[in-house]
Amino acid sequence: MVEPFVWQGFYQGYQRYAELISQPPGAQQHNVREGLAQLHCQLQASIAGEPACAVLRAHEFRSQLQDLDRSSFTSLYRFVFFVCRDPGRRNLQVSRAIEAWTILLVGRFRLLEQWCAFVTQHQTQIITEDVWRQVLDFSRSVPEDLGTYDPESAWPVLLDEFVDSVKRNRSSCFGSKRRCIDMDTVSHQLSELTTVEGLVASPPAKRLRIMRSYSVPQPG
Amino acid sequence: MAGTQNRIRAQGPGTARKLTIKPLKSKPKLPEDFETTTWKKLQHAVHAVHGKQPVTVSLEELYRAVEDMCLHKMADRLYANLQQECNTHISAELEKLASSQTIDPVLFLQHMGNCWHDHTSQMLTIRSIFLYLDRTYVISTTGVRSLFEMGLQLFRTHLASHPQVERKTVQGLLQLIKAERQGETVDRTLLKHLLRMFTSLNIYADGFEQPFLEQTAQFYAAEGIQYMQETDVADYLLHSEKRLGEEYERCQQYLDSSTRKALVHAVERQLLEKHMPTILEKGYDALMAEKRVPDLGRLYSLCARIHALEALKQSFREYIKKTGITMIMDEEKDKDMVNLLLEMKANLDTVLHQAFQHNEQFANAMKDAFEHFINQRQNKPAELIAKFIDAELKAGNKGQTDDELEVRLDKALILFRYISGKDVFEAFYKKDLAKRLLLGKSASTDSEKNMITKLKTECGSQFTNKLEGMFKDIDLSKDIMTSFRQAKAVQAKLTDGLDMNVNILTSGYWPTYPTVDAKLPLELNHYQEVFKAFYLSKHSGRRLVWHNSLGTCIVTAHFPKGKKELSVSLFQTVVLTLFNDADSLTFAEIQEASGIEEKELKRTLQSLACGKVRVLLKEPKGREVDSGDTFLFNEAFVASLYRIKINSIQLKETVEENKKTNDQVIQDRQYQIDAAIVRIMKTRKTLSHKLLVSELLVMLKFPIKASDLKKRIESLIDREYLERDEANQNVYNYLA
Numbered sequence: 001m002v003e004p005f006v007w008q009g010f011y012q013g014y015q016r017y018a019e020l021i022s023q024p025p026g027a028q029q030h031n032v033r034e035g036l037a038q039l040h041c042q043l044q045a046s047i048a049g050e051p052a053c054a055v056l057r058a059h060e061f062r063s064q065l066q067d068l069d070r071s072s073f074t075s076l077y078r079f080v081f082f083v084c085r086d087p088g089r090r091n092l093q094v095s096r097a098i099e100a101w102t103i104l105l106v107g108r109f110r111l112l113e114q115w116c117a118f119v120t121q122h123q124t125q126i127i128t129e130d131v132w133r134q135v136l137d138f139s140r141s142v143p144e145d146l147g148t149y150d151p152e153s154a155w156p157v158l159l160d161e162f163v164d165s166v167k168r169n170r171s172s173c174f175g176s177k178r179r180c181i182d183m184d185t186v187s188h189q190l191s192e193l194t195t196v197e198g199l200v201a202s203p204p205a206k207r208l209r210i211m212r213s214y215s216v217p218q219p220g
Numbered sequence: 221m222a223g224t225q226n227r228i229r230a231q232g233p234g235t236a237r238k239l240t241i242k243p244l245k246s247k248p249k250l251p252e253d254f255e256t257t258t259w260k261k262l263q264h265a266v267h268a269v270h271g272k273q274p275v276t277v278s279l280e281e282l283y284r285a286v287e288d289m290c291l292h293k294m295a296d297r298l299y300a301n302l303q304q305e306c307n308t309h310i311s312a313e314l315e316k317l318a319s320s321q322t323i324d325p326v327l328f329l330q331h332m333g334n335c336w337h338d339h340t341s342q343m344l345t346i347r348s349i350f351l352y353l354d355r356t357y358v359i360s361t362t363g364v365r366s367l368f369e370m371g372l373q374l375f376r377t378h379l380a381s382h383p384q385v386e387r388k389t390v391q392g393l394l395q396l397i398k399a400e401r402q403g404e405t406v407d408r409t410l411l412k413h414l415l416r417m418f419t420s421l422n423i424y425a426d427g428f429e430q431p432f433l434e435q436t437a438q439f440y441a442a443e444g445i446q447y448m449q450e451t452d453v454a455d456y457l458l459h460s461e462k463r464l465g466e467e468y469e470r471c472q473q474y475l476d477s478s479t480r481k482a483l484v485h486a487v488e489r490q491l492l493e494k495h496m497p498t499i500l501e502k503g504y505d506a507l508m509a510e511k512r513v514p515d516l517g518r519l520y521s522l523c524a525r526i527h528a529l530e531a532l533k534q535s536f537r538e539y540i541k542k543t544g545i546t547m548i549m550d551e552e553k554d555k556d557m558v559n560l561l562l563e564m565k566a567n568l569d570t571v572l573h574q575a576f577q578h579n580e581q582f583a584n585a586m587k588d589a590f591e592h593f594i595n596q597r598q599n600k601p602a603e604l605i606a607k608f609i610d611a612e613l614k615a616g617n618k619g620q621t622d623d624e625l626e627v628r629l630d631k632a633l634i635l636f637r638y639i640s641g642k643d644v645f646e647a648f649y650k651k652d653l654a655k656r657l658l659l660g661k662s663a664s665t666d667s668e669k670n671m672i673t674k675l676k677t678e679c680g681s682q683f684t685n686k687l688e689g690m691f692k693d694i695d696l697s698k699d700i701m702t703s704f705r706q707a708k709a710v711q712a713k714l715t716d717g718l719d720m721n722v723n724i725l726t727s728g729y730w731p732t733y734p735t736v737d738a739k740l741p742l743e744l745n746h747y748q749e750v751f752k753a754f755y756l757s758k759h760s761g762r763r764l765v766w767h768n769s770l771g772t773c774i775v776t777a778h779f780p781k782g783k784k785e786l787s788v789s790l791f792q793t794v795v796l797t798l799f800n801d802a803d804s805l806t807f808a809e810i811q812e813a814s815g816i817e818e819k820e821l822k823r824t825l826q827s828l829a830c831g832k833v834r835v836l837l838k839e840p841k842g843r844e845v846d847s848g849d850t851f852l853f854n855e856a857f858v859a860s861l862y863r864i865k866i867n868s869i870q871l872k873e874t875v876e877e878n879k880k881t882n883d884q885v886i887q888d889r890q891y892q893i894d895a896a897i898v899r900i901m902k903t904r905k906t907l908s909h910k911l912l913v914s915e916l917l918v919m920l921k922f923p924i925k926a927s928d929l930k931k932r933i934e935s936l937i938d939r940e941y942l943e944r945d946e947a948n949q950n951v952y953n954y955l956a
Contacts, residue, residue, distance in 0.1 A: 090938070128934065128938045129938070130937045130938060133944070153910070153950050154908075154949060154950045154951075157930045
């Protein structure tokens with residue numbers, strides 16, 4: 001059960017956060033940063049970390065996710081990183097990040113499952129804010145077949161490695177959706193092929209050649 | 221005198237007679253048949269000449285006859301008649317040739333040669349007879365050929381009307397030349413003679429040269445293919461060179477000189493140009509590997525002929541890359557890598573200088589190739605070059621003069637020049653230099669300083685700054701020790717029989733060493749305290765840290781079988797002094813009493829009890845030291861020398877040490893990358909990822925992967941030096 005004050009803190013925090021980051025860039029930057037710092041302190045003292053994560057898990061929260069438009073989702077996504085860090089931490093632990101991703105990005109990121117599996121296996125312990133934000137960009141701008149992915153561009157190294165591993169897996173078993181080749185079937189088919197060829201082709205050809213060579217030394 | 225007087229007398233006064241010259245009454249007339257008879261005479265002579273019979277009338281008379289005819293304005297008719305005569309004769313001669321049944325073209329050539337020879341010599345005789353005609357009529361009249369020319373013209377015309385004669389001749393010639401090419405001896409005079417004929421008749425280019433070149437091309441095309449299959453590349457090249465020489469000679473001996481260019485080109489094209497890619501692909505590496513300098517020189521000059529030096533250069537480069545990479549990548553050969561590389565470089569230099577004529581482009585290609593392959597393996601080559609130089613500079617590496625040493629160092633430096641990760645070299649060089657200086661292992665300070673100067677000219681003073689600082693430290697330490705020994709007040713506090721030398725190292729210049737603690741013997745500890753107080757009194761505000769792991773001692777050991785001086789490390793000393801009070805100690809006891817860290821202690825004990833010189837005995841015996849072992853003072857110790865070195869373990873590089881040096885380099889590089897990123901972003905404020913990366917690659921002097929740069933950029937984003945642009949994730953903004 002999520003305590004009401006946590007709910008309240010979460011929503012108020014989100015509203016303030018969205019308000020701050022949606023301000024036009026330029027002269028206000030300084031104020032924005034200060035406002036964020038204030039908000040950060042405020043949240044650190046109240047619901048940051050585990051309590052905020054509990055909000056994500058709540059059914060009421062999830063059900064509202066569908067209705068969000070693109071920009072509000074972006075600010076919510078960023079706010080989740082902002083609020084889910086443990087007090088005193090700059091970054092998010094991997095386990096918590098994965099949990100948040102599975103809640104937030106379900107239906108929005110086609111490679112979500114693979115991504116989470118990859119991050120779990122990877123040695124990294126934390127997710128930085130940059131990586132967190134880039135994952136959302138990645139989910140929105142890169143198609144499932146990864147055709148437009150450019151490793152030379154500015155994607156974080158973790159995403160580079162992810163794309164690499166996905167591509168490697170695909171090339172080793174002919175695409176992710178098809179099943180891997182059954183080596184037994186293939187070898188069986190191959191063995192059948194050779195027997196057919198052996199029966200039809202070689203013996204008669206040999207006999208023919210011998211006959212011809214007999215017929216040569218008898219000129220008319 | 222007398223005669224003269226007589227004549228005067230005779231002409232003297234008296235009967236003077238007048239001489240009158242009167243014109244002829246009637247114009248002397250030529251005989252009616254003058255022209256006919258004279259021509260008959262001449263015609264007869266011409267016939268004799270053509271028939272190779274002696275001319276009955278004297279040549280002078282004939283000459284006069286011609287002169288007379290010319291004077292009487294019969295020159296044009298005479299010319300026409302003569303032409304008519306020659307025409308008939310030449311026509312008949314060629315007719316004879318054409319109808320001759322000689323099938324053998326060579327024999328036919330003989331006939332042809334004779335015919336031509338006759339023609340020319342006859343024409344010359346005729347010309348001598350008709351010289352007056354040739355000199356007056358021919359010269360003064362336009363459109364009339366000189367007699368010899370006329371003969372040629374007639375010959376040409378008749379030859380043209382008998383194409384089979386010309387064809388047969390050309391065939392015969394080609395056959396002869398082919399035979400000569402196949403190694404037979406042929407009549408070169410005949411060839412020369414007939415080819416002169418072609419030239420004289422002005423049909424050389426069309427009649428002979430063209431079929432000749434075609435035949436040449438055919439011949440060498442076939443030969444090229446055959447030889448390429450049958451012989452190896454070196455022989456093929458030799459053969460081609462020989463062939464070219466032969467063709468040159470052929471041009472000198474009997475061909476017209478105008479043919480030379482086209483002929484040589486045809487040979488080059490068929491023998492070399494067509495097969496050069498195959499030659500380079502198949503045979504080049506073998507030639508290089510077997511160091512066949514003369515063959516390579518031949519290849520070079522042949523390639524230069526056909527403008528294929530670019531391809532040769534390419535092969536040269538590829539060869540170096542290929543062999544270089546196998547050398548570099550073979551981890552088992554790491555020990556010899558530098559020597560192998562030097563050897564390879566020396567061989568390549570020989571080839572370059574002796575076979576490739578010092579060609580600058582080839583030298584550049586070699587440099588390129590070296591730079592390429594030597595950096596294929598990260599860090600290791602740089603490390604090994606540093607160690608190679610270390611080995612050269614270390615004492616004990618005797619048997620070479622200073623000059624030889626210098627040469628070897630210079631060579632190593634050439635390899636160093638190709639390395640792009642110079643910081644790795646610096647790190648290892650520094651570490652080794654530190655050991656040489658501190659443990660006194662350097663062969664000569666001059667060589668050391670010489671090497672530093674070399675590095676300085678190579679990489680600038682910033683590179684050698686710290687290395688020079690190390691030398692300065694050593695010099696300063698000597699001064700400090702002198703004043704320490706002279707300070708009487710300080711010396712009074714010290715016990716006799718103990719001397720100590722201290723090197724004071726400025727921390728920035730030297731490699732960083734971990735401080736390993738040890739409980740020193742009381743005397744040493746006291747000494748250190750006294751020195752510390754002395755030093756700090758001179759230089760207040762400094763901090764002095766003792767690096768015991770670098771210390772060495774000379775201790776006197778009283779073995780039952782004799783007194784020995786042992787040159788040992790400080791840790792070895794600490795362990796050995798424990799045996800002053802005991803004959804047998806367990807590992808745990810030694811560790812307790814010495815305070816040395818376990819791994820270090822194991823190494824120390826191993827050197828004392830398991831090495832070549834065993835001043836301690838271990839129970840149970842074995843090569844490895846275990847924490848349960850017991851150690852005994854070796855009472856039976858004997859050695860032929862009085863002073864014995866056991867401190868070699870300090871010189872040996874441990875795996876951890878190696879790793880540490882490498883890590884240090886990586887760490888340094890990260891700082892450098894960070895600094896470079898911040899420097900660029902500070903001036904640009906906003907920059908796209910790709911531009912930033914390309915600027916970094918220009919700025920940073922060591923090899924680096926794009927992913928390494930990305931990591932550093934991410935780290936800087938995390939540390940809020942940079943941020944991604946809200947609108948475009950590929951653009952970074954600098955955060956002030």
